[in-house]
Amino acid sequence: MELSDVHLEDYQVLLNKGLELLDPGKYEEAIVASDQVLQVNPDSHQAWRYRGIALALLKRYEEAFSCLDKALQINHNDSESWKTKGTLLSICGRHEEEAASYKRAIQIKPNDYEAWSRLGNALDSLEKYEQAILAYDQALKIKPDQYKDWKDRGIALSNLDKYEEAITSYKRALEINPNDDETLKEIGNALFVLKKFENAIEFYDLAIQINPDHYGAWERRGDSLKELKMYVESMRSYNEALSTMPDEYYSWIHKGLILLKTGRFEECIDNLFQSLPFKNDDISWNYFEYFLRSLKKVPNSSQLFKRTIQIYKDSVKLLKDIDDDNRLVRFSYQLGKVLFELGNYTEAIENLKICEQISLELNDISSLALTLYDLARLYHLTGRLEQSRLYFKDSLRLFRRLQDPEKIAAATLALGNLEMQIGKISQALTHLKEAETYYQSQNNSDRLQEINYLLQILQAA
Numbered sequence: 001m002e003l004s005d006v007h008l009e010d011y012q013v014l015l016n017k018g019l020e021l022l023d024p025g026k027y028e029e030a031i032v033a034s035d036q037v038l039q040v041n042p043d044s045h046q047a048w049r050y051r052g053i054a055l056a057l058l059k060r061y062e063e064a065f066s067c068l069d070k071a072l073q074i075n076h077n078d079s080e081s082w083k084t085k086g087t088l089l090s091i092c093g094r095h096e097e098e099a100a101s102y103k104r105a106i107q108i109k110p111n112d113y114e115a116w117s118r119l120g121n122a123l124d125s126l127e128k129y130e131q132a133i134l135a136y137d138q139a140l141k142i143k144p145d146q147y148k149d150w151k152d153r154g155i156a157l158s159n160l161d162k163y164e165e166a167i168t169s170y171k172r173a174l175e176i177n178p179n180d181d182e183t184l185k186e187i188g189n190a191l192f193v194l195k196k197f198e199n200a201i202e203f204y205d206l207a208i209q210i211n212p213d214h215y216g217a218w219e220r221r222g223d224s225l226k227e228l229k230m231y232v233e234s235m236r237s238y239n240e241a242l243s244t245m246p247d248e249y250y251s252w253i254h255k256g257l258i259l260l261k262t263g264r265f266e267e268c269i270d271n272l273f274q275s276l277p278f279k280n281d282d283i284s285w286n287y288f289e290y291f292l293r294s295l296k297k298v299p300n301s302s303q304l305f306k307r308t309i310q311i312y313k314d315s316v317k318l319l320k321d322i323d324d325d326n327r328l329v330r331f332s333y334q335l336g337k338v339l340f341e342l343g344n345y346t347e348a349i350e351n352l353k354i355c356e357q358i359s360l361e362l363n364d365i366s367s368l369a370l371t372l373y374d375l376a377r378l379y380h381l382t383g384r385l386e387q388s389r390l391y392f393k394d395s396l397r398l399f400r401r402l403q404d405p406e407k408i409a410a411a412t413l414a415l416g417n418l419e420m421q422i423g424k425i426s427q428a429l430t431h432l433k434e435a436e437t438y439y440q441s442q443n444n445s446d447r448l449q450e451i452n453y454l455l456q457i458l459q460a461a
Contacts, residue, residue, distance in 0.1 A: 030054035045075040049084060056088050064088055079108040083115055090122065098122040113142040117149055120156075129156040147176035151183045154190075163190040181211040188220055197224040215245040222254060231258050253287045260291065265298055269307045285327055288315070292334065309338050316351070329358050329367045336371075340378060349378050369398035373411055380414070385422050392418060409438035413447065417454060429458055 034051035037044050052067030065088065071081040086101035102119035105112055120135035136153040140146065154169035170187045173180065188203035204221040207214050222237030235258055238251040252271060259268035272291055295308045312335040319328040332355040339348035352375050359368035376391035396411040416431030432451055439447040 027054040027057045043074050045071040045078050045081065048074065049078065049081045052081075052088075053084060056084075056091070061088065061092060077108050079105040079112060079115065082108070083112075083118065086115075086118060086122070090118075090125075095122050095125040099126065111142055113139050113146070116142065117146070120149065120152060124152065124156055124159075127159070129159045132156045145176055147173040147180065147183070150176065151180070151186065154183075154186060158186070158190055158193075161193075163194050166190050179210050181207040181214055181217065184210070185214065185217045185220065188217065188224075192220060192224055192227075195227075197227050200224045213244045215241050215248060218244065219248070219251055219254075222251065226254065226258060231262055234258060249283075253283075256287070256291050260294055265295060265304055266307075268295065269304065269311065272311050289330065289334070305338070305342065309335070309342070312338060316354075325358050325362060326364075329355055329362065329364060332358070333367060333371055333374075336374065340374065345378050345382050349375065349382075352378070365398055366402060369395050369402060369404075369407065372398065373407070373414075377414065380418055385418060389415065389418055389422070405438060409435045409447075412438075413451065420454060420458060425458060429455075432458070 031051055031054045034047045034054065037047040038051070041047070048067045048071035052064045052071065055061075055067060056064035065085070068081055068085045068088065071078060072085070075081070082101045082105035086098045086105070089095070089098035089101060099119060099122040102115045102122060105115040106119065109115065116135050116139035120132045120139060123129075123132035123135055133153055133156050136149045136156070139149050140153070143149075150169050150173035154166040154173065157163070157166035157169055167187055167190050170183050170190070173183045174187075177183070184203050184207035188200040188207065191197075191200035191203065201221055201224045204217045204224065207217040208221070211217070218237050218241035222234045222241065225231075225234035225237060235255060238255045238258075241248065241251045242255075252274070256268055256271045259265070259271055268291065272288065292308060292311060295304060298304055312331060315331045316328065316335055319325075319331055332351045336348045336352035336355060339345075339351065352371050355371045356368065356375065358364075359371055372391050373395035376388045376395055379385070379388035379391060392411055392415040396408065396415060399407040399411055412431040413435035416428045416435060419425075419428035419431065432454055436448065436451045436455075439451065
């Protein structure tokens with residue numbers, strides 16, 4: 001809520017003896033005029049209130065609170081000062097105190113529409129939706145033609161999952177103001193939750209007719225069409241949404257989901273490249289990782305695989321630039337894995353070494369264990385057998401610490417295989433037998449066949 005929205009008694013208030021009317025924006029002059037009144041009458045609670053309003057409009061909030069407290073000290077029953085203080089508390093995010101101020105105003109003037117309406121807003125901010133609805137009901141008893149209260153009441157009902165009642169409240173708002181695009185969008189949102197997607201689209205269309213640049217209406221229209229499996233039209237809606245707000249990642253995500261679902265993988269890659277600069281929260285990055293993992297699984301597409309690697313590389317660079325070490329660990333690891341699968345062992349090792357270093361700094365044991373294990377495999381493949389053995393042992397130690405039996409078995413099998421190659425027969429036998437015990441409990445015939453083959457070689461030796 002902006003303080004400039006507050007009823008300031010038309011803001012043109014004669015402070016004393018012919019003082020000139022204050023014009024909006026002349027806040028410094030208002031303070032001077034208030035001070036002149038206070039020189040004559042230090043107990044003018046109106047002057048203290050007007051001075052507080054002017055200071056608040058200049059964003060000098062602490063001084064404004066002092067003035068309002070002074071006004072209320074002089075006249076504790078000044079309902080306008082209580083309302084003004086409530087609005088200032090709202091700006092400062094102090095909603096419990098805000099609600100208390102409006103309640104004091106209502107005690108003084110029980111039929112004060114503004115106090116009831118603002119109390120509803122304060123309670124809504126506190127997520128006390130049932131109480132907010134009661135406050136809006138009181139406000140609407142006094143002024144039933146206030147469409148914003150009907151709309152805010154509808155939002156509170158929606159937050160309580162009372163969508164049918166919410167729609168009724170929104171429609172009352174539209175009877176008063178039929179051109180409110182936000183209310184039309186809110187009806188669409190309620191219908192969407194009720195899975196009435198065709199009806200929801202009708203209201204989103206009405207909102208867009210009034211405001212063609214309404215991002216939220218285009219976005220939710222796309223969602224509704226996606227639910228109806230009308231993917232081409234859904235994509236068009238997401239594109240329209242992005243034309244109004246290109247840095248809103250939600251539409252990038254849902255465009256990507258449609259492209260992935262419909263097998264348009266190259267376009268999905270393009271979508272990821274375009275959206276890369278806009279990722280700024282956990283949801284965005286989580287979806288981004290989901291897309292990359294999905295693209296990695298697309299069969300028989302080496303070109304797509306290479307482009308996926310490039311996105312990983314760009315992501316790693318971006319994460320380094322923004323010092324996001326937690327995500328950098330994950331992306332460096334995934335990039336290393338992709339390069340590993342592609343057979344680019346040298347570059348895979350470089351990225352996994354980055355992951356190893358950051359995991360150590362963050363004390364991220366889980367990521368470190370996986371990284372050490374994959375580095376051990378890479379060192380094994382590239383002939384650095386002693387280094388591989390040390391890394392397998394370190395990864396096994398961490399997997400034991402994490403109590404991950406599946407990873408323990410994989411590491412003991414790999415270590416036993418390596419130890420057999422370098423002639424450490426007793427150690428190899430111990431580790432292979434340990435792995436065998438686990439895989440017997442899991443009835444994993446493939447792994448048991450592999451272990452049996454290695455044990456036969458050991459016996460022959």
